[in-house]
Structures are given as C-alpha cells and as structure tokens.
Amino acid sequence: MGFDLGDKKDCDILRQNAENYLNKWLFPFPVTVKGSAEDFIVTVRVREKCQDTVPQHGFSEEYKLRVSPGEVTIRADTVYGAIRGMETLSQLIFYDERYKKYQIRTAEIEDSPRFPVRGIMIDTSRHWLSVKVIKRQLDIMAMNKMNLLHWHMVDSEAFPYQSKKFPELHKVGAYTLRHTYSPEEVQDVINYARIRGIRVMPEFDMPGHTNGWRGREGLLSECFDEEGKPTWQDLIDVTNDTNFNFIEEFIKEIVDVFPEKFLHLGGDEVEDFVTQCWDRNPKIREFMEQKGFGNNTRLLEDYFFDKLATRLRRLIEQRTPVFWQEVFDNNEPDPKAIIHVWKGNSHEEIYERVQQITAQGYPVILSACWYLNYIKYGADWRDAILGSVPSNSGYYYCDPQNFTGSQEQKDLVYGGIAAMWGEFVDNTNIEARFWPRASAVAERLWSPQEKTQNASDAWPRMHELRCRLVARGFRIQPTNYPDYCPYEFDEKAI
Amino acid sequence: MGFDLGDKKDCDILRQNAENYLNKWLFPFPVTVKGSAEDFIVTVRVREKCQDTVPQHGFSEEYKLRVSPGEVTIRADTVYGAIRGMETLSQLIFYDERYKKYQIRTAEIEDSPRFPVRGIMIDTSRHWLSVKVIKRQLDIMAMNKMNLLHWHMVDSEAFPYQSKKFPELHKVGAYTLRHTYSPEEVQDVINYARIRGIRVMPEFDMPGHTNGWRGREGLLSECFDEEGKPTWQDLIDVTNDTNFNFIEEFIKEIVDVFPEKFLHLGGDEVEDFVTQCWDRNPKIREFMEQKGFGNNTRLLEDYFFDKLATRLRRLIEQRTPVFWQEVFDNNEPDPKAIIHVWKGNSHEEIYERVQQITAQGYPVILSACWYLNYIKYGADWRDAILGSVPSNSGYYYCDPQNFTGSQEQKDLVYGGIAAMWGEFVDNTNIEARFWPRASAVAERLWSPQEKTQNASDAWPRMHELRCRLVARGFRIQPTNYPDYCPYEFDEKAI
Numbered sequence: 001m002g003f004d005l006g007d008k009k010d011c012d013i014l015r016q017n018a019e020n021y022l023n024k025w026l027f028p029f030p031v032t033v034k035g036s037a038e039d040f041i042v043t044v045r046v047r048e049k050c051q052d053t054v055p056q057h058g059f060s061e062e063y064k065l066r067v068s069p070g071e072v073t074i075r076a077d078t079v080y081g082a083i084r085g086m087e088t089l090s091q092l093i094f095y096d097e098r099y100k101k102y103q104i105r106t107a108e109i110e111d112s113p114r115f116p117v118r119g120i121m122i123d124t125s126r127h128w129l130s131v132k133v134i135k136r137q138l139d140i141m142a143m144n145k146m147n148l149l150h151w152h153m154v155d156s157e158a159f160p161y162q163s164k165k166f167p168e169l170h171k172v173g174a175y176t177l178r179h180t181y182s183p184e185e186v187q188d189v190i191n192y193a194r195i196r197g198i199r200v201m202p203e204f205d206m207p208g209h210t211n212g213w214r215g216r217e218g219l220l221s222e223c224f225d226e227e228g229k230p231t232w233q234d235l236i237d238v239t240n241d242t243n244f245n246f247i248e249e250f251i252k253e254i255v256d257v258f259p260e261k262f263l264h265l266g267g268d269e270v271e272d273f274v275t276q277c278w279d280r281n282p283k284i285r286e287f288m289e290q291k292g293f294g295n296n297t298r299l300l301e302d303y304f305f306d307k308l309a310t311r312l313r314r315l316i317e318q319r320t321p322v323f324w325q326e327v328f329d330n331n332e333p334d335p336k337a338i339i340h341v342w343k344g345n346s347h348e349e350i351y352e353r354v355q356q357i358t359a360q361g362y363p364v365i366l367s368a369c370w371y372l373n374y375i376k377y378g379a380d381w382r383d384a385i386l387g388s389v390p391s392n393s394g395y396y397y398c399d400p401q402n403f404t405g406s407q408e409q410k411d412l413v414y415g416g417i418a419a420m421w422g423e424f425v426d427n428t429n430i431e432a433r434f435w436p437r438a439s440a441v442a443e444r445l446w447s448p449q450e451k452t453q454n455a456s457d458a459w460p461r462m463h464e465l466r467c468r469l470v471a472r473g474f475r476i477q478p479t480n481y482p483d484y485c486p487y488e489f490d491e492k493a494i
Numbered sequence: 495m496g497f498d499l500g501d502k503k504d505c506d507i508l509r510q511n512a513e514n515y516l517n518k519w520l521f522p523f524p525v526t527v528k529g530s531a532e533d534f535i536v537t538v539r540v541r542e543k544c545q546d547t548v549p550q551h552g553f554s555e556e557y558k559l560r561v562s563p564g565e566v567t568i569r570a571d572t573v574y575g576a577i578r579g580m581e582t583l584s585q586l587i588f589y590d591e592r593y594k595k596y597q598i599r600t601a602e603i604e605d606s607p608r609f610p611v612r613g614i615m616i617d618t619s620r621h622w623l624s625v626k627v628i629k630r631q632l633d634i635m636a637m638n639k640m641n642l643l644h645w646h647m648v649d650s651e652a653f654p655y656q657s658k659k660f661p662e663l664h665k666v667g668a669y670t671l672r673h674t675y676s677p678e679e680v681q682d683v684i685n686y687a688r689i690r691g692i693r694v695m696p697e698f699d700m701p702g703h704t705n706g707w708r709g710r711e712g713l714l715s716e717c718f719d720e721e722g723k724p725t726w727q728d729l730i731d732v733t734n735d736t737n738f739n740f741i742e743e744f745i746k747e748i749v750d751v752f753p754e755k756f757l758h759l760g761g762d763e764v765e766d767f768v769t770q771c772w773d774r775n776p777k778i779r780e781f782m783e784q785k786g787f788g789n790n791t792r793l794l795e796d797y798f799f800d801k802l803a804t805r806l807r808r809l810i811e812q813r814t815p816v817f818w819q820e821v822f823d824n825n826e827p828d829p830k831a832i833i834h835v836w837k838g839n840s841h842e843e844i845y846e847r848v849q850q851i852t853a854q855g856y857p858v859i860l861s862a863c864w865y866l867n868y869i870k871y872g873a874d875w876r877d878a879i880l881g882s883v884p885s886n887s888g889y890y891y892c893d894p895q896n897f898t899g900s901q902e903q904k905d906l907v908y909g910g911i912a913a914m915w916g917e918f919v920d921n922t923n924i925e926a927r928f929w930p931r932a933s934a935v936a937e938r939l940w941s942p943q944e945k946t947q948n949a950s951d952a953w954p955r956m957h958e959l960r961c962r963l964v965a966r967g968f969r970i971q972p973t974n975y976p977d978y979c980p981y982e983f984d985e986k987a988i
Binding site for chain 2: 127132158175179375376378423424476477482483484
C-alpha cells in the first residue's frame with residue numbers, strides 16, 4: 001500500500017497526509033493479520049500547485065474518489081480537496097472480522113462541501129489549553145472535514161497570547177507564564193492546521209471582555225459599583241486616543257502573525273459592562289458631554305466601532321472583520337464585515353436573526369445553535385431520550401439556511417462554528433466533550449440538506465465515525481445509548 | 495527521602511504504596527529543581543499485621559500523622575490506615591514557586607472516616623471499560639480516601655463477565671469476546687484495589703435487567719408485547735427450578751471469585767418487566783394459578799426472593815446480601831440484608847426513605863443523591879451558577895444521616911456510593927466525568943458533618959485536590975468557574 005502523488009510528491013501537505021493515513025489512520029485497529037486492502041496504490045492527482053500559504057475563505061475542497069478493482073484514484077483541483085478525499089478513502093476501508101483482514105469498498109464519489117465555513121471555537125482564556133490538545137482537535141477536525149479553527153484567544157479572565165510588541169499583556173494578564181502561547185507555538189498551530197486544510201481565525205474581543213488586557217496601563221476604563229467603589233474593569237476606555245494607537249499597533253502585529261484573512265474583533269456584550277465602566281465614570285461622562293452624546297452610551301459604542309474602522313482601515317483592506325451580532329444590532333458595522341450570530345432561544349428565533357442580517361447584505365457565520373459547552377444528560381445532538389420517539393429539537397436539526405429569503409441571502413450564510421466556551425473545559429475533558437457532538441455540526445455543514453433530514457439516519461454514520469476515531473486514539477465519547485466499538489479507546493493506541 | 499516501614503518492610507501494601515508515593519505521587523510536578531522536602535524519612539509504624547486478604551467492612555482506616563522539624567511519622571493500627579496517612583502526607587507537600595523547591599507543612603493529625611462505606615459504582619454492561627481505566631479509577635479513589643468499588647458487572651445490554659462454569663453467558667451476552675473480563679483480569683482488579691485499601695463489591699442484578707444472561711438457555715421468561723408478539727426478554731423465569739439450580743451454581747462461583755463479603759444481588763425495577771414477561775406469559779400465569787398467587791405478580795416476586803434466600807442460605811452465611819431498595823419496598827428481604835437506596839426526587843424525600851428503612855432495622859447504603867451519570871451545565875456538586883448566590887441544592891449537601899431517627903438508626907447508615915451508570919460513558923470520558931464530582935461525595939463521607947457545612951469552603955479544597963491529581967496525570971475536570979492549575983494536565987505526565 002502506498003500513495004503515488006505524481007508531480008506533487010514534494011508537496012508537504014500531500015506528503016504528510018499520505019504518511020499519516022498510511023501509518024496511522026487507514027489501518028488503525030490493533031490487529032496483526034492484515035490483508036488485501038493494503039496491497040494497493042492510491043493515485044493522487046492534483047491540478048493546482050501545492051499550497052505553501054494557508055488556505056483562505058472559499059478554497060476548493062472538492063474531490064473525486066474512485067475505488068475499483070485495480071484502481072484507487074483521488075482527483076482534485078487543490079491539495080486540500082485531495083486530503084478530504086484521503087479521509088473519505090479511509091471510510092471505505094474496514095477490518096473484516098470474518099476473514100481477519102482489511103477490506104475496501106468500491107465506490108465512485110464526487111464530493112464537495114455545502115458551506116465554505118465549518119469550524120469549531122476554542123476559548124483559551126477561561127481555561128488554558130495545551131498546544132498538544134489544540135493539535136489533537138485539529139486532527140479530529142480534519143477527520144470531520146472541518147476547515148476553520150476560531151481561536152477565542154483572550155478574554156476577561158486571562159491573556160495567554162504572548163505579544164512581541166506588548167509583552168506586558170501576557171506578563172500581567174496570563175494565569176501564569178506557563179499558561180501562554182509563544183510566537184513559535186502560535187506558528188506551530190497555524191502550520192499544523194494548514195497541513196490539514198484548516199484556517200486559524202484569531203479573535204481579540206473588544207471593547208468589552210477585556211480585563212485580561214489589564215497589563216496595558218490606561219487601556220481599561222475605571223469602573224464603579226452602585227456605591228461608587230472601584231470594581232472589575234472589563235471595558236476599554238475609548239475616550240483616550242492613546243488606546244486607539246495601541247489597538248492599531250496590536251492589531252498590526254496580529255495581522256502579521258495570523259495569515260488568515262478573517263479577523264474576529266469580538267464586540268459582544270458591551271452592554272454588560274457599560275453601567276459600571278462608562279455610565280458611572282466621571283471622565284467618560286465628561287467626554288460624552290463634550291461629544292454631544294449626552295447619556296447615550298450607545299453613541300459612545302458607535303464612536304468606538306467607527307474609530308476602530310478608521311484606524312484599522314489600511315489593515316482591514318487586507319482582512320475581513322468579523323463581529324459578534326451585537327455590533328449589527330447596536331451599531332453600524334463596516335459594510336464588508338461578517339456577522340457572527342450567537343443569540344436566540346430557539347432554532348426559529350435564530351433563523352429569524354439570520355434572515356434579518358442577510359437582508360442587510362451582511363454575510364453570516366452561525367454559532368447560536370451550537371454552543372457545545374452547554375451540556376445535558378443524553379444525546380443532545382439528536383435530543384432523543386432512550387425509549388422516546390426521536391424529536392427534531394436536537395441541535396443536529398439546526399440548518400443555517402432554514403429561513404425565508406432570497407438566494408442572495410442564502411448565499412450570504414457562510415457556515416457555522418461549534419463553540420466550546422471554556423468555563424468548564426480544559427485539557428482534561430475538552431476532547432470528549434467536543435466529539436462526536438461537533439461531528440453532528442460537521443455533517444450539517446458539509447452534506448446536502450436533503451441527505452441530512454433525520455438524526456436516526458445520521459446516528460449509524462456518527463457511530464461508525466466515532467469508532468474509527470476511537471481506534472485512531474482519540475477520545476470520542478458515546479454517540480447515543482447503547483453503543484460499543486469493535487476496538488475501544490485505549491490510551492496505549494497512540 | 496524515603497520510607498522506613500519498620501517491621502512491615504516486606505508488606506506488599508506498604509511497599510507498593512511507599513514506592514508509588516515516592517516515585518509518582520509526592521512530587522508530581524514537572525520541575526527539575528527539588529528541595530528540602532525530599533530530604534526526610536517517613537517513619538511508618540503499623541500495629542496489626544500486614545493484610546494478605548482483602549479489606550472487609552469496618553476495617554480500620556484511622557491514622558496519626560506527625561510532621562515536625564526532624565520527624566515525619568505515620569502511625570496506624572492497620573496498613574490501610576497507614577496508606578491513608580501517606581495520602582494526607584502528600585497533601586502537606588507543595589511546590590514553592592518562590593524558592594523553586596518543594597516544601598512541607600508541619601502538622602499533627604488524627605484522622606478517621608465518618609462512614610465505613612465510601613464508594614463509586616461503575617457499570618460495565620452499558621459500556622465496557624478497560625481494566626486499565628478501572629485501575630485508574632482505583633488510583634483516584636485511594637487519593638480521595640474512598641474504599642469500595644461497586645462493580646455493576648452485567649445488565650440487560652451485555653454480560654462482560656467470563657464465567658468459568660458457564661462460558662455461554664459471556665460468549666452470547668458480551669458485546670464481543672474482547673468486551674469481557676477474564677478471571678485473571680478480575681483478580682488483577684481485586685488485588686489492585688486491595689493494595690489501595692479498596693473493596694470490590696460485585697453486583698449480579700436479578701431477576702430483572704437480565705437480558706445479558708440470555709446465553710443461558712431457559713433462564714429468561716418469554717415476553718410479549720401488547721399484540722402478543724415476542725419481545726425483549728429481560729426477566730428471569732422464576733417458575734423453573736432448573737433456573738434456581740443455575741443461580742445457585744453461578745453465585746457459588748461468584749463467592750469463590752470475589753472475596754468481598756458484601757454481595758449485591760440487585761433486585762431493582764422488576765416492575766418494569768413484569769407486564770410483558772410475567773403477566774402476558776401463559777406458562778407463568780399457569781404457575782401463579784397453581785401457587786394460588788392469582789394475578790398478583792408481586793407474590794411471584796416474593797416467591798423469587800424467598801426461594802433465592804433459601805437456595806443461597808449456605809453461601810449467604812458467609813456473605814451479606816445487598817439489594818436495591820425495591821426489595822425493601824415490595825418484598826421482605828433477608829433480615830441481614832443491606833438496602834441500597836437509589837430513588838427520590840429531593841434530598842428530603844431521600845432522607846425520608848433512609849429513615850423508613852433504618853426504622854425497620856436494615857442497614858443502608860445511599861446512592862440516590864449521587865447519580866453522577868446525570869450531568870448538567872455548571873458545578874453541579876455545589877450548584878452555583880456564575881454570579882448567583884451559592885445555593886445548597888448541589889449534591890455535596892446531601893447528608894445520609896440527615897433524618898430524624900435514633901442513634902441506632904443513624905448507625906445503620908453505612909455510607910454512600912457515587913454511581914456512574916454507563917449509558918453515556920466509556921473509556922473515553924468516564925474519568926473526567928467522575929472526578930472531581932465524586933470527590934465532593936468522598937469529602938461528605940469521610941469528613942465530620944460540622945466541617946462540611948458549606949460548599950464555598952469545600953471549593954478551595956476540591957481545587958487543590960484536582961490540581962494535585964492533574965499533576966499526577968489524571969483527568970480531573972474543572973471544579974468550578976474559573977480555575978487553573980499550576981501545572982495543567984499533560985498526557986505525557988505519566
């Protein structure tokens with residue numbers, strides 16, 4: 001068994017994936033007798049040149065896979081399409097207990113994703129995650145054909161990002177100096193993701209959720225409780241031009257560090273901090289009077305986002321800003337911004353929000369359906385409780401295009417991101433909590449709508465995927481009750 | 495640093511624990527500079543002889559620990575007390591970041607548990623667990639000073655126990671032949687537990703939840719759905735004397751295999767299967783007529799438990815049977831039986847049940863408060879949601895003696911078992927789901943009532959315990975929001 005990579009045999013992406021699939025992923029079971037499935041050559045033919053830059057929005061992941069007696073071929077326009085095809089190839093190989101050997105199914109497959117953005121979000125502020133754990137999630141993402149890691153890097157609790165220009169940020173804001181990411185580690189993650197056809201979109205949330213930035217003197221507004229006593233500072237002092245200079249410099253570094261063209265600037269929950277940090281702050285109130293904003297802190301918010309856009313204009317020319325949905329709700333975002341939807345108490349409410357935002361011409365990324373940090377007993381992706389009739393309230397059923405709107409509006413839905421806010425997850429438990437729950441999201445975002453109508457049909461696919469990944473050494477928890485894998489998770493596996 | 499074990503230097507329990515604490519547990523952090531805490535000798539003096547048999551109900555775990563300049567001594571009646579003292583000793587050692595060395599706190603401690611039974615329950619039927627994963631739970635239990643593993647071995651879904659006398663049981667009833675426990679593996683678990691002062695109480699649940707036993711021909715009653723069609727068989731045919739012969743032989747094997755004197759025979763949820771399997775079964779109905787039971791299947795249940803007691807009399811002389819609470823509710827259990835309480839919708843309801851059962855003179859083991867398989871978002875042990883006032887509805891607050899009753903009744907409360915039913919857990923996720931949630935139960939059952947009134951006080955203890963165990967290489971998930979450990983979980987740690 002081997003890969004014939006043709007004229008791309010020096011391409012690192014193809015080489016490393018061929019090596020991983022060959023040595024680790026295609027034949028994962030701890031069995032000693034191997035059989036005929038190993039005796040073939042996979043011919044990989046890619047039209048475009050090898051990518052030495054990272055994948056960007058809209059990159060092609062299309063591939064054709066043909067498995068017939070005497071021929072196994074993957075054809076794709078890009079190397080990323082080819083590696084998606086390798087994963088599909090792995091799904092055609094199974095270990096046959098009867099004959100004690102690996103077998104392969106014949107197939108003729110043409111495949112491409114429904115949405116261009118299919119991601120997960122990690123939050124490295126509430127709990128720090130090791131690079132090793134992040135890389136494992138990237139491996140699993142690729143096996144789920146996901147293509148975007150949203151790295152919610154910093155927040156109120158901690159600032160693990162090591163800035164080269166502003167080292168005071170992590171020195172003061174990180175939990176400890178070990179709970180950080182060095183520039184080398186960040187590049188390591190970005191490149192590890194690139195090899196797997198995954199974009200790394202950083203988020204530096206502002207102007208709220210910024211207590212982690214407290215290492216930067218003067219950046220945060222003083223805040224006051226009801227009795228006028230100083231309290232938790234979690235909002236930028238936007239009245240100070242020096243702070244905009246700082247933000248500009250900082251974002252310049254981020255643009256240098258992260259090649260990804262989507263740049264998430266947060267903007268959520270400013271309202272939660274406004275009373276303490278702006279309303280009760282005499283200096284801010286004075287500024288608002290001067291500007292003629294009166295008591296309306298919403299106007300001060302607008303001022304921030306407008307000024308941010310002006311200051312970042314040159315940087316943002318090379319980037320597409322992404323904002324949480326409040327910036328659409330409360331302010332007027334840059335016309336080329338993407339709106340990240342995270343609110344809504346039901347699928348219907350969420351669809352309505354997507355409808356409204358796309359009606360204004362803004363592209364949307366959806367997370368509201370997929371806050372995987374929220375857990376409950378049972379198989380919440382399908383929401384079936386043992387013995388009950390499967391309902392359609394599980395989050396698998398959330399479809400980002402399930403709203404009434406024009407084709408233009410539907411096309412503005414870029415996809416979705418399964419979010420894992422970090423309050424209760426860290427290295428110990430994030431992997432099993434993410435997977436296979438995020439696999440339900442991955443299927444929703446890759447596969448055609450008409451083939452993903454029913455969680456009962458998805459279940460066997462989820463189960464098979466889980467067992468394959470468990471055999472590969474990943475902690476993919478039970479999909480549904482009851483369930484067992486031919487080979488169970490064993491820490492010795494890798 | 496070393497252990498002076500005195501005249502017990504050949505005792506395997508002391509030797510193995512001394513070795514583990516010395517090489518793995520006392521100095522777990524991945525730091526290179528070590529300091530003065532390493533330069534001392536721990537004198538261990540045990541009055542009673544080394545245990546080459548397993549610990550049994552009521553075994554002494556009392557110890558005295560003295561740490562002063564020039565002296566570190568653990569004194570105990572039993573080796574089990576001594577190893578509890580070693581764990582406490584480990585809690586006095588900390589790595590001091592300022593001086594880059596380990597330090598030890600001086601202390602004078604006399605300690606013993608509040609309840610004799612402090613356990614966790616694993617369910618190896620719904621999902622199989624590897625011996626390696628079970629052993630890891632035993633390690634963590636010892637670090638939480640827990641002393642009983644309740645092994646819910648078989649159930650409706652699968653029969654992983656390899657019986658020597660009746661191999662057809664696992665051959666038919668196990669998920670696969672790999673999803674089993676060989677006699678050697680069972681002994682391995684029992685001995686691994688013994689070394690850590692942990693009893694292994696097996697449960698073979700009957701007469702319901704028995705579909706896993708289907709390899710035994712004729713054991714299960716035929717069952718019928720509403721339309722009279724054959725359906726899922728999950729209840730023993732108790733009308734057949736051959737089946738009692740089989741049960742007697744089988745339990746004889748179990749008594750040979752498991753030295754633990756508590757023998758859990760289940761008895762729960764018979765009612766769930768009665769309609770299909772007894773009411774609608776003509777053969778059973780005929781038997782009931784003959785016996786004069788009429789339509790009253792409750793009398794057939796009584797018949798089963800009475801006959802079981804008679805048949806097992808000789809075996810049970812050496813054992814104490816444990817039954818789930820329905821056997822108390824619906825039948826008349828053997829007067830020396832222990833009642834395992836698992837039902838109740840509130841702490842108050844649960845206390846009332848414990849009151850009623852102990853009033854009848856039966857000892858009680860409590861699990862109703864601690865079904866750790868049920869999960870929800872947040873720190874359910876303390877039930878505090880971020881920003882809200884800590885409530886006292888978290889399961890930490892459940893106190894098994896919190897009922898109105900005589901001292902005799904209180905003394906009949908043997909303790910509790912944190913149960914992890916296996917529907918949604920397996921090797922991939924059981925460890926992080928158990929811990930530190932079961933640590934809250936461990937503290938409730940070990941420490942005095944007056945010192946465990948408030949979850950807010952317990953939190954820092956839980957946090958410290960978690961971080962120590964994380965550094966030792968165990969997957970102990972975040973205790974509460976927010977949280978970080980000086981050294982985070984890293985799979986390379988052990």
